[in-house]
Amino acid sequence: MSTHQAAIYVVGHKNPDTDSIASAIGYAWLHRERDGEDAHAARAGSPNPQTMFALKHFGIDTPILLEDAAPRFKTIRHGIAPLLPSNPLSDAWRLSAELGRAVPVVDENSCPVGMVTGLSVFKYLSGHLDMADAPFRALIGVPCGEACDREVPKFSANDRVSDYLSSIMNSEREDFWIVDSQGKYQGTCSRADMLHPPRTRLILVDHNEASQAVSGLAEADVLEVLDHHRLATINTTIPIAFHVDTVGSCSTLVAERMRMARLTPPVGVAGMLLSGLLADTLIFTSPTTTQRDRMSGTWLAWMTFGVDEAEAGMHDYGMKLLRAGADLTGRSAEEVVNADCKAFDAGVVHFTVSQVEVTNFQSLIDRMAEVRKALATLQEQRQCDFSVLMVTDIIQNNSILIGAGQGRYLERMPYARKGEGWWDLPGVVSRKKQLLPTLLGMLQG
Numbered sequence: 445m446s447t448h449q450a451a452i453y454v455v456g457h458k459n460p461d462t463d464s465i466a467s468a469i470g471y472a473w474l475h476r477e478r479d480g481e482d483a484h485a486a487r488a489g490s491p492n493p494q495t496m497f498a499l500k501h502f503g504i505d506t507p508i509l510l511e512d513a514a515p516r517f518k519t520i521r522h523g524i525a526p527l528l529p530s531n532p533l534s535d536a537w538r539l540s541a542e543l544g545r546a547v548p549v550v551d552e553n554s555c556p557v558g559m560v561t562g563l564s565v566f567k568y569l570s571g572h573l574d575m576a577d578a579p580f581r582a583l584i585g586v587p588c589g590e591a592c593d594r595e596v597p598k599f600s601a602n603d604r605v606s607d608y609l610s611s612i613m614n615s616e617r618e619d620f621w622i623v624d625s626q627g628k629y630q631g632t633c634s635r636a637d638m639l640h641p642p643r644t645r646l647i648l649v650d651h652n653e654a655s656q657a658v659s660g661l662a663e664a665d666v667l668e669v670l671d672h673h674r675l676a677t678i679n680t681t682i683p684i685a686f687h688v689d690t691v692g693s694c695s696t697l698v699a700e701r702m703r704m705a706r707l708t709p710p711v712g713v714a715g716m717l718l719s720g721l722l723a724d725t726l727i728f729t730s731p732t733t734t735q736r737d738r739m740s741g742t743w744l745a746w747m748t749f750g751v752d753e754a755e756a757g758m759h760d761y762g763m764k765l766l767r768a769g770a771d772l773t774g775r776s777a778e779e780v781v782n783a784d785c786k787a788f789d790a791g792v793v794h795f796t797v798s799q800v801e802v803t804n805f806q807s808l809i810d811r812m813a814e815v816r817k818a819l820a821t822l823q824e825q826r827q828c829d830f831s832v833l834m835v836t837d838i839i840q841n842n843s844i845l846i847g848a849g850q851g852r853y854l855e856r857m858p859y860a861r862k863g864e865g866w867w868d869l870p871g872v873v874s875r876k877k878q879l880l881p882t883l884l885g886m887l888q889g
Contacts, residue, residue, distance in 0.1 A: 451483070452481055452484070453645065453646055454475065454483055454486060455649070456694075457488060459782065459785050460488060461494075461495065461784050462498055462719050462720050463694050463695055467650050467717070468649050468650075469716050470702070470720075471483075472484055473709060474698065487510065488657070492783050497764075499716070511658070512659040513646060513661055513664035514604045514644075514664070515604070515663060516602055517633060519641055519642055520605065520638065520641050522545065524539075526548040526554075529551065529588055531549075531588045532588070533565065533586050533588055534585060536549070536591075546560060546593075548629065550629045554628045554629045555628060555629065556596070556627075557589060560591060565591050568586070596620060596621055597620050597621065599621065599633070602625070604660070606663060612635055619635075644664040644665070646658070646665065646666050647669075648669045648670070649694050652671045652676065652686075655787045662679075669684065669685070672696070673688070674880070676789075691732075692732040693720055695716075709747060711748055722765055722766075723765060726836075727766065729841055731873070732874050742755075745758040748761075766801065766838045770801045776818075778821070780798075780800050780833070781798045781815065781818045781831070781833050783800065784798055787826060788884075795830050796822060796823070796832070797831075797832055797883070798833045798834065799836060800833065800835055801836050803839050808846070815846055816847075816848050817848075819831045819832070822848075830853045831847065831848055836873050842868075842873070843872045843879075844866055845879070847865050853887070858886055
């Protein structure tokens, strides 16, 4: 295992949108350039079509997938060069003395055979040799395969360490195999390694709620939070840098920090931040938009399109970006309701709010029954009281709301009902600033 400082993963929320992915890319770049840190952009889910459009447009690689931040066995792996069963015990003796660890023995296909430990050697010698007569050379010349412990438990490299802590606490063993998905040797680990695994180091962007964060958050070290949403904060064991501000996108906050550091991002990074900003503010038409968003947008457009073409380039690209996210062709109802879904709590009431952008409502009104069925499935899977989908027309800057769940909550919706399970939201385009406060007020009132 390496002893250098662990990498930092900059990651947004589950079901990431363009702003979440873009701010992770930009903030990881800033931490590398400004602070010299080993920071990497990550994602806690699959990018949506709009984000994929932006990544392809600017030639940026998709951030690495971080499905779970809990320590895995691969993070505590000791890649000791293994011996073959035919190697003499003397080889294992020397290697164990050098490393102070059990020595792995594998076959020609790299499959674990056993481990040579002090106890396994003692048992073999006690049972097979006359120690009073046999010369020392004979004692250590037997094949390793005959003197190893063949009952050592195996753990997959991608398994969570915490899932097996209770079982190893009840075991007298000190050493264990780590194997890949085919059962091939990857390394070894000890009980001490399992009890004190290195914790994943995270910077959270575009969210500050545990319910929206990468799984395994409680087993990771959160170093910093940069966000522009309501406070519903995570718990940390140490003080951290925590910044939440009232701007239209997290990409704006990243861009401002680049300017304060007097750093000019590459075109691709600037373009992604501009994408996140334009997507979250609906090209500055959302009520969440601030003057700071407009200033950062202009600065990023200079980096992306050049000063002379900044305004025209930003507008033309922004419309292409929004339309890429509004194209529902080939997307199932399940994909639509799950793609940008966030969970919220209002006291004992648990609910989800998904959002999708379209160029006209009819494309989803025609699929109303299918969409409501998908919402009902989502509500059941998430064990929510209700689930709603906010459908936003990016051309008309209006929305409709489609819902499924317990009737006593849906009946209280403070909007004009258009049909069974759906409502009209004239002028509402922001989930964060317009819809969510209304829903929370309804539930808490």
